[in-house]
Amino acid sequence: xxxxxxLGRQHLAVHGAAALSLRAVARDLGVVSSAVYRYxxxxxxxxxxxxxxxxxxxxxxxxxxxxxxxxxDHRGRFMALGRAVRSWALGEPASYALxxxxxxxxxxxxxxxxxxxxxxVVVSLVGILDAAARAxxxxxxxxxxxxxxxxxxxxxxxxxxxxxxxxxxxxxxxxLVWSALFGAVSFEVFNQYGPDxxxxxxxxxxxxxxxxxxxxxxxxxxx
Amino acid sequence: xxxxxxLGRQHLAVHGAAALSLRAVARDLGVVSSAVYRYxxxxxxxxxxxxxxxxxxxxxxxxxxxxxxxxxDHRGRFMALGRAVRSWALGEPASYALxxxxxxxxxxxxxxxxxxxxxxVVVSLVGILDAAARAxxxxxxxxxxxxxxxxxxxxxxxxxxxxxxxxxxxxxxxxLVWSALFGAVSFEVFNQYGPDxxxxxxxxxxxxxxxxxxxxxxxxxxx
DNA sequence: ATCTATAGAGAGCACTGCTCTTGACTTATG
DNA sequence: CATAAGTCAAGAGCAGTGCTCTCTATAGAT
Numbered sequence: 001x002x003x004x005x006x007l008g009r010q011h012l013a014v015h016g017a018a019a020l021s022l023r024a025v026a027r028d029l030g031v032v033s034s035a036v037y038r039y040x041x042x043x044x045x046x047x048x049x050x051x052x053x054x055x056x057x058x059x060x061x062x063x064x065x066x067x068x069x070x071x072x073d074h075r076g077r078f079m080a081l082g083r084a085v086r087s088w089a090l091g092e093p094a095s096y097a098l099x100x101x102x103x104x105x106x107x108x109x110x111x112x113x114x115x116x117x118x119x120x121v122v123v124s125l126v127g128i129l130d131a132a133a134r135a136x137x138x139x140x141x142x143x144x145x146x147x148x149x150x151x152x153x154x155x156x157x158x159x160x161x162x163x164x165x166x167x168x169x170x171x172x173x174x175x176l177v178w179s180a181l182f183g184a185v186s187f188e189v190f191n192q193y194g195p196d197x198x199x200x201x202x203x204x205x206x207x208x209x210x211x212x213x214x215x216x217x218x219x220x221x222x223x
Numbered sequence: 224x225x226x227x228x229x230l231g232r233q234h235l236a237v238h239g240a241a242a243l244s245l246r247a248v249a250r251d252l253g254v255v256s257s258a259v260y261r262y263x264x265x266x267x268x269x270x271x272x273x274x275x276x277x278x279x280x281x282x283x284x285x286x287x288x289x290x291x292x293x294x295x296d297h298r299g300r301f302m303a304l305g306r307a308v309r310s311w312a313l314g315e316p317a318s319y320a321l322x323x324x325x326x327x328x329x330x331x332x333x334x335x336x337x338x339x340x341x342x343x344v345v346v347s348l349v350g351i352l353d354a355a356a357r358a359x360x361x362x363x364x365x366x367x368x369x370x371x372x373x374x375x376x377x378x379x380x381x382x383x384x385x386x387x388x389x390x391x392x393x394x395x396x397x398x399l400v401w402s403a404l405f406g407a408v409s410f411e412v413f414n415q416y417g418p419d420x421x422x423x424x425x426x427x428x429x430x431x432x433x434x435x436x437x438x439x440x441x442x443x444x445x446x
Numbered sequence: 447a448t449c450t451a452t453a454g455a456g457a458g459c460a461c462t463g464c465t466c467t468t469g470a471c472t473t474a475t476g
Numbered sequence: 477c478a479t480a481a482g483t484c485a486a487g488a489g490c491a492g493t494g495c496t497c498t499c500t501a502t503a504g505a506t
Contacts, residue, residue, distance in 0.1 A: 017325065018241035023493065034496080035454050043494065101325025102240065103413060111418060119417065150423030151430065158420070175416075176407065176431045182415070183406015184399065190326060192405070193398075194342065195334060197381070200373030207374065208399045215438060246462065257465080258485050266463065448506085455500075462493065472483075 001039040003029060005049050009095075012050055017098040020047065044107050047098075051109055052117045054095035059120030061088045066124055074132035075218040081124060082181055082209040089185045096189055100182055122178055126162055129174050129216055133166040138217035144168040170217055177216045184208045226252060227262055228272050232318070235273055240321040243270065267330050270321075274332055275340045277318035282343030284311045289347055297355035298441040304347060305404055305432040312408045319412055323405055345401055349385055352397050352439055356389040361440035367391040393440055400439045407431045 007025045015021075022043050026033040040046050065084035069076040089096040098104070099118075109118075132138045144167050147155065155168040164171065187193055188201055198204055230248045238244075245266050249256040263269050288307035292299040312319040321327070322341075332341075355361045367390050370378065378391040387394065410416055411424055421427055 018327070021493065022495090031453090032455055033494085034456080037495075038453065097325030100409075100413070100415065102320030103324075104239075104241065115417065147430070148423065148426045151421075151426035154421045154423055154427065172427065172430050173434060175427065176403070176434055179406045179410040179415070179431070180399070180403030180435075181406070183402045183404070183409065186323075186406065186409065187402040190323070192323065192402070194338065198374075198377045200371065200377055203371045203374035204377065204395065204398065207370070207395050208402070211396060211399055211438060212403075215434060244462065245464090255486055256463085257487080260464075261484065450505080451503090453500105453502085456498090458497080459495085460493100461495105463491090465488105465490085467486105467488085469486080470484085472481100474479100474481075476477105476479080 001036075004036060004039055004046065005053060008046050008050050009053065012098065013092065013094045016094050017047070017101075017104050020050075022046065047104065047107055048110060048113060050095070051098060051114055054092065054099055055114065055117035055120065057092075057095070058085070058088050058099070059117060059124075061085075062121050062124050066128065072135065074128055074135070074137050075213050077128045078125075078213050078216065078218055079209050081121070081128065082205075082212070085121065085181065086185050086188070086205055089189050093189050096185075100186060101190070123162075125178055126164065126174060129170070129218075130162070130164045130166055132218060133164070133170060137219075138166065138170055139219055140170070140173075140217045147172070173216055177212045180212055180215075181209075227259060227269065228276060231269050231273050232276065235321065236315065236317045239317055240270070240324075240327050243273075245269065270327065270330055271333060271336060273318070274321060274337055277315065277322055278337065278340035278343065280315075280318070281308070281311050281322070282340060282347075285344050285347055289351065295358065297351055297358070297360050298436050300351045301348075301436050301439065301441055302432050304344070304351065305428075305435070308344065308404060309408050309411070309428055312412050316412050319408070323409060324413070346385075348401055349387065349397060352393065352441075353385070353387045353389055355441060356387070356393060360442075361389065361393055362442055363393070363396075363440045370395070396439055400435045403435055403438075404432075 004025060007028050008020065011020055011025055011028075015024075020043070022036055022040070023033040025046075026036045029036065040049075062081055062084045065080040066077050069080045071077075089100075129138065144152065144155075147168055151172075152168060155171045158164070158171055159166065159168070166174070184205060188205065193201075227248060230251050231243065234243055234248055234251075238247075243266065245259055245263070246256040248269075249259045252259065263272075285304055285307045288303040289300050292303045294300075312323075352361065367375065367378075370391055374395075375391060378394045381387070381394055382389065382391070389397070407428060411428065416424075
């Protein structure tokens with residue numbers, strides 16, 4: 001019953017994740033509450049459906065945005081990815097909160113159904129960075145070194161898992177940029193900067209993205 | 224009734240923010256549910272109490288850590304701040320989620336009671352950065368410029384509000400570092416890196432902190 | 447025509463936040 | 477000392493929640 005997911009998304013957007021009520025969507029569906037249990041195992045399963053739905057929507061937006069940039073403009077692709085994440089998050093704050101905010105109490109996302117869609121953004125990001133590295137467009141730290149042993153092992157494992165060309169240093173920077181990107185988006189979506197601090201949050205984000213690109217090793221195109 | 228806050232914190236830590244139940248803390252208090260309404264207006268007011276409590280605990284930890292570092296070792300103070308945030312967050316994930324995760328549905332923190340404690344960390348951070356700037360220890364971007372007008376105005380307003388010496392460029396970088404720090408912590412606390420990705424999350428964080436210090440303009444001390 | 451699968455209704459259990467009324471106990475006051 | 481005021485907690489009750497169970501109506505297949 002696709003209607004259930006549709007109405008669930010609507011409720012999610014209006015009332016937030018933890019207030020998602022099966023009875024309420026049943027009401028909106030014009031049906032008694034017990035009836036929806038024919039189609040949905042659980043409140044948690046509905047939450048999982050909405051979770052993978054949101055993950056895929058975000059992934060689609062990011063893929064579109066990245067594909068819309070020049071293939072060899074690695075920095076442009078990175079900026080497009082960042083902007084896509086931000087604009088989706090601002091447009092769907094409740095879904096964003098479900099994906100990247102505090103975990104819903106008593107709910108654990110089933111890894112086997114969510115890890116695939118849940119990693120699309122980071123897969124896209126490492127794809128961009130590794131392509132830049134292979135093209136020789138990633139500045140800084142071209143060799144491994146000076147990492148503590150355990151961290152070096154973790155980074156090596158990641159490099160092996162994604163079959164990357166990048167040095168450990170660049171992988172570590174990529175991880176920082178990844179978390180920093182979502183940190184910046186979360187601050188904006190969750191209003192962590194304080195009320196009415198910025199008249200132009202988009203411009204601040206653009207600045208952040210630019211600096212993060214440099215941190216990742218993507219040089220600013222000389223304009 | 225300090226016991227209510229104490230038991231509330233305990234429930235928060237065990238069951239999470241959105242599952243905080245007045246009836247449950249009343250049960251643990253050995254009292255009927257209506258009785259706690261003598262001392263607490265609301266479920267939301269209990270949440271607010273826990274919120275400012277957590278903000279202050281985090282602020283205390285950060286202040287202690289920063290005070291424990293050499294006054295003129297600006298980079299050391301920054302690293303101490305970051306480590307304090309991370310260790311508190313990992314120790315009190317539910318409180319951290321309440322402060323920096325998705326907003327609790329139907330709950331809006333009363334600004335007049337939370338903005339004070341809620342800004343202690345960022346006040347400490349800008350204090351560190353501005354002290355470094357005044358001491359001439361902040362590298363990069365010593366003059367304003369090349370910002371869009373609206374963003375430049377926002378940054379100028381921040382500089383005026385906190386009476387800062389730093390250039391607009393350094394303020395913008397400080398904001399990025401601020402949000403990136405919490406992004407990195409959130410990724411770790413909320414398990415966003417994926418399950419079992421890192422055997423040594425602390426070392427990765429240490430790396431991130433080091434890079435973020437450089438982004439803010441704090442040069443690594445030559446060792 | 448009968449049999450079966452399916453969709454939904456309805457009642458019910460245990461839980462939640464919250465309100466209102468009632469009663470007991472303590473303290474201050476005339 | 478007796479009475480009035482104030483404080484604390486209990487209990488009932490309302491509306492909402494997730495979830496389970498049993499029952500019924502209907503459409504399609506045999």
